[in-house]
Amino acid sequence: MRALELSLKDKMRMNTQTNLYALPVRDLLEGAPRYLFFTGKGGVGKTSIASATALALAQAGKQTLLVSTDPASNLDEVLGLELARKARAVPGADGFFALNIDPEAAAAAYREKVVGPMRGLLPEAALRGMEEQLSGACTMEIAAFDEFTAFLGGEDAGEYDHIVFDTAPTGHTLRLMALSQAWTTFFNENTSGNSCLGPLAGLEKQRSLYAEAVEVLKDSEKTRVVLVSRAQRAALKEARRTWKELVALGIGNQCLALNGWFEPVHADDPVSRHWVERQTRAVDGERGFLHSLPLFRAPLLPSNLIGLDVLRAFFQDPEHAAGTAFADGTDDSAPALPGIDELADRLAPQGRGVILTMGKGGVGKTTVAAALGLALAERGADVRISTTDPAAHLADAFGDTKGGLEIERIDPKAETEAYVGEVLAQQPADMDPDSRALLEEDLRSPCTEEIAVFRAFARTVARGADSIVVLDTAPTGHTLLLLDATQSYHRELGRQSRTTKHSEAIEKLLPRLRDPGFTRVLLVTLPEATPVHEAAALQDDLRRAEIEPHAWIINQSMAEVGTREPVLAARGRAEIRYIHEVLDTHAAGPVYSIPWSTVEPVGTEGLKALSQNERKELAR
Amino acid sequence: MKSIQIYDPPMCCSTGVCGPEVDPILPRVAGMLHQLAGHGVHVERYNLAQQPVAFARNPQVRAVLESDGTDALPMIFIDGELEMQGRYPEQTERAAWMKRAREANGAGVAE
Numbered sequence: 266m267r268a269l270e271l272s273l274k275d276k277m278r279m280n281t282q283t284n285l286y287a288l289p290v291r292d293l294l295e296g297a298p299r300y301l302f303f304t305g306k307g308g309v310g311k312t313s314i315a316s317a318t319a320l321a322l323a324q325a326g327k328q329t330l331l332v333s334t335d336p337a338s339n340l341d342e343v344l345g346l347e348l349a350r351k352a353r354a355v356p357g358a359d360g361f362f363a364l365n366i367d368p369e370a371a372a373a374a375y376r377e378k379v380v381g382p383m384r385g386l387l388p389e390a391a392l393r394g395m396e397e398q399l400s401g402a403c404t405m406e407i408a409a410f411d412e413f414t415a416f417l418g419g420e421d422a423g424e425y426d427h428i429v430f431d432t433a434p435t436g437h438t439l440r441l442m443a444l445s446q447a448w449t450t451f452f453n454e455n456t457s458g459n460s461c462l463g464p465l466a467g468l469e470k471q472r473s474l475y476a477e478a479v480e481v482l483k484d485s486e487k488t489r490v491v492l493v494s495r496a497q498r499a500a501l502k503e504a505r506r507t508w509k510e511l512v513a514l515g516i517g518n519q520c521l522a523l524n525g526w527f528e529p530v531h532a533d534d535p536v537s538r539h540w541v542e543r544q545t546r547a548v549d550g551e552r553g554f555l556h557s558l559p560l561f562r563a564p565l566l567p568s569n570l571i572g573l574d575v576l577r578a579f580f581q582d583p584e585h586a587a588g589t590a591f592a593d594g595t596d597d598s599a600p601a602l603p604g605i606d607e608l609a610d611r612l613a614p615q616g617r618g619v620i621l622t623m624g625k626g627g628v629g630k631t632t633v634a635a636a637l638g639l640a641l642a643e644r645g646a647d648v649r650i651s652t653t654d655p656a657a658h659l660a661d662a663f664g665d666t667k668g669g670l671e672i673e674r675i676d677p678k679a680e681t682e683a684y685v686g687e688v689l690a691q692q693p694a695d696m697d698p699d700s701r702a703l704l705e706e707d708l709r710s711p712c713t714e715e716i717a718v719f720r721a722f723a724r725t726v727a728r729g730a731d732s733i734v735v736l737d738t739a740p741t742g743h744t745l746l747l748l749d750a751t752q753s754y755h756r757e758l759g760r761q762s763r764t765t766k767h768s769e770a771i772e773k774l775l776p777r778l779r780d781p782g783f784t785r786v787l788l789v790t791l792p793e794a795t796p797v798h799e800a801a802a803l804q805d806d807l808r809r810a811e812i813e814p815h816a817w818i819i820n821q822s823m824a825e826v827g828t829r830e831p832v833l834a835a836r837g838r839a840e841i842r843y844i845h846e847v848l849d850t851h852a853a854g855p856v857y858s859i860p861w862s863t864v865e866p867v868g869t870e871g872l873k874a875l876s877q878n879e880r881k882e883l884a885r
Numbered sequence: 886m887k888s889i890q891i892y893d894p895p896m897c898c899s900t901g902v903c904g905p906e907v908d909p910i911l912p913r914v915a916g917m918l919h920q921l922a923g924h925g926v927h928v929e930r931y932n933l934a935q936q937p938v939a940f941a942r943n944p945q946v947r948a949v950l951e952s953d954g955t956d957a958l959p960m961i962f963i964d965g966e967l968e969m970q971g972r973y974p975e976q977t978e979r980a981a982w983m984k985r986a987r988e989a990n991g992a993g994v995a996e
Contacts, residue, residue: 327924343915379937386941390954391933394895696916704912 280486285548287557290314290522290563291580294321298489298518299415299426300481302433305493308795310524312340312543314493314563315431316363317579323361324577324772327426331363332416333348334432335411343571357573362425368409373406410475417478433490434482485518491556495525496544497626501551506683508558520559523548527565529830536828538697539863567835572863599824599841600848600859605633608816609640610783612733616646619729619777622818623807624739624789625799629820633789633859634737636872642670647732651725653677653718675721675738684717694812715788726777727770780811785815790847792819792840801851817852818859819844825860886985887964888927891916892946894958895934903993910973917979924983933958 293314303315312333319331328350333340340363341347348365355361376399380392409432443767482488490511494504508519527544529537543819548555564581570576598655612620620637622630631652638650651673692701692784705714718738727732778784786807790800823837824844848856859875896929922928933955940946940958945967949957955967961969963982 379935383937383941387937388951388954391895391937391940395934395937398895490965558932692912692915696912702917881968 287391287560287562291560293318293522293561297322297427298487299428299847300488301429302490303431303493304433304490304507307799308627309493309495309500310576312431314522314524315429316340316343317576319429320361320573320576321580322427328360329427329429330425332428332430333363333365334368340865341694366409366412368632371408371412372405375404414474414478417481427700459575460587469642477497483515490516491667492519492521493524494521495522496547497627497860498547498550501547505551506552506668520561520562522563522662524563525565531829534829535863536826536833539832555632560565566833567832568839578738586753600844602856604876605857605859606639606640609637609644610855611642613641617729618733618785619726619730620733620735621784621786621830622789623786623803625796627795628789628791630789633818634735636875638670638735639869639872640876641733647733649673649728649734651675651734651736653738675718677718680717680721681714710844723770723774726774781813788814788817790817792824792843794843797843797846804851814854815876817856819847819856820859820860822858886926886989889921890962891927892940892958892960893932894955896932914973920983921986922984926986
C-alpha cells in the first residue's frame, strides 16, 4: 500500500480533459499482493483487465493463477485455451495458469447434491419446491465463494505467487461468512432458525475455513480489491457502493481502474465531442469518490482483447493494443432494423397493458422506457411511465409535454426502508436479541430490496388494466417463480396463517405477466458480448416463469452512426457480430434498434432523437 | 413439553423475509422457538430446501407429503405427536405452548 502511495505521488499526471489524477493501468502491478480481486458492474471489462494483469505478473516471473467466474466470458477465446475447473497452463506464457469456476454450475452441483439423494424418497412436488428455492442468487454466490475458499490459503493455493480473481464476493456473502463461525455455535445450541446461512448447510468445507478466508480478504498485505468501472454514471455509482460496503467490512486495500477512457483523435467530430462530454459529466459527478482511492486508467479499445499479444500490449502500450485490434471486426454493414417508433405504432392502438423494459444494469432500460412512453403518448395513448431511476432529469424531461403522460418514481431505497420498517414493526417488542439479530441480517440480504421494489411493481402493473404502463424495472424470473410457489402454498392456508392481506395486485400479477395480450417484455441490450449473453440468460429465466419476451431492443448501437473517430468506428464494426447473434440465436420475436445518439437522451427532443425518423437527420 | 420438531416448507430463510411477501408469523415463530429452547425444550427445525433428509427419514412426514404434497407443510410435532399441519401457531396457541413448556420444565428452572 505504501509503495502504491509513493508511486502515486511520483507518477500522477493531470488528465487534460478532467483534471483527474490517474495512473496508467500497468501501474496496477506495483506492489501487487498475493491475491487480487476484480469487481464491477457487468460489461465494464473486469475479465479483460484481470487477464492482462495475470499475464503481466506471469511475465514478471511470478507463478500466477487466473480464476475466472464469468460464465458468459470469452476467456477461452482470449487465452486460446479451453478452461476447466482444474488449473491449466496457458500456452505461450510461462508461469501463467488459468481455471474457470462457473457459479451457475457450482450452484447446480450444490443443488444436485442436496436434491439428488432425495429422488425416490420424496414426492416430485417436494423436489421441485427444493430446486426452486436453491436457484436463488444467494445459493449461487455462496456456492461460488465455497469454491474460492480453496484458493484463499487453502490447499489449492499451492505454490502460486499470485492468484487473480475476475470477480469478488459481495458484502452480504462476506458478512455471512464472517459470522458463520459465531453462528454455528448459536445454531448448535438452539435450532430456532437457520436463516440465509441455510445454503451453507450442504457445503462440505468447515465453516471456520470461511471465516479464515474473510480474514485473508481483510489483510491489506495479502489482498487488493480492484474496482473496475467505466466513466459512466451507473457503473461508477455501483463501484462507489461496493467500495463503501467493503470498507465497512474492513477491506481497506482497494483501488479503482477506470476502463474505456476515451481520448479523441478528432475532437471536432460530433460523436467524439458528445462522447467526451458524457464521460466528463459522469466523472464530475463522482469526483469525491474518485479522489478517495488510487486511480488507474485504461483506454477505450475498439473491441474485446483477443489473444496474448493484444493482452500483453494492453499493459505495455495500450494505444498500440488499440491499433492492433482495429483489424478485428467485419466489413459487413449493420443489418437494417426497425426503430422504436415502429414499435410505438403497433402498441399505441392497444390502449392498455404493461410494457416492461428488462436487461442488466447500464443498458438503458430507463431511457428506452421513457422514449417509448413519449412515442406512445404522441400517438394519443393514455400512458403512465414508472421508473426506479433516481435521476430527476428524466422526469423533468416531460415537463413540457402534455396529454396523457404521467410519471411515477419508485425509489428502491424508500421502498426498502418502508419494507424493513414494516417487518420490524410486526415483531413483538419482547423479541429476544438473537432472533432479532437473525432477522436483521436476513433483511440485509440482496433479496430484500428486490422484494420491496417488487411490491411497488405489483401495484404499478395493476394500473395497466386501464392505461398503458411503461415500466423500467422488473423482478427476476427467480422472484416470479417464488411468487408462484408462494401463491399456491398460501392458497390453502391463507385464511389461517396470514395476517397481511394478500392484495389483489399481487394475486393477479403472475397471470397478467404471463398474458402476452397484456404484458410485453422488451429485452434491452447493448451490441456487446456480455450484455447480450446476460440478456439471453434473462430470457431463459423469464421462460422458466412462463413469460415470453415480446421483442429485443439493441440500444446505443454505434454500427449505424457515421463517425470519423477510428476507435468508435471500429467499435461499430465490432458490434455487428453481436447484432447477428441476437437475430440468429436469441430473439424469437422482432428486434428493434436504437442508434447511439449524439443528443443526450433527456428532454423531449433528446428522447425523440432515439426514434428512427429523427436519427437520420442527426447523423449528419 | 420436552421437544418440538418443525418441518418447514421449502424456504430461503426461516424468517421468510426472502420471499415475495413476508409472512409476519415466521419471525414470531422463530422467536417462540428460541424462547422454548430457553425453557429447556429440545427444538429441531427442518427446512425442506435445506434439510430434506429429515423429511425422508420421518415416515409420518413422508406419508403426508405423498398424499397431500407440500401444502401439508409445515408439520409441527410436540413430544413426538403431530400437533399442527399446514399452518403455524397463532398468538394464543404460541402462548399456550409457552405455558406448557414452563409447566413441564419450570420445576427444574429457577424462576
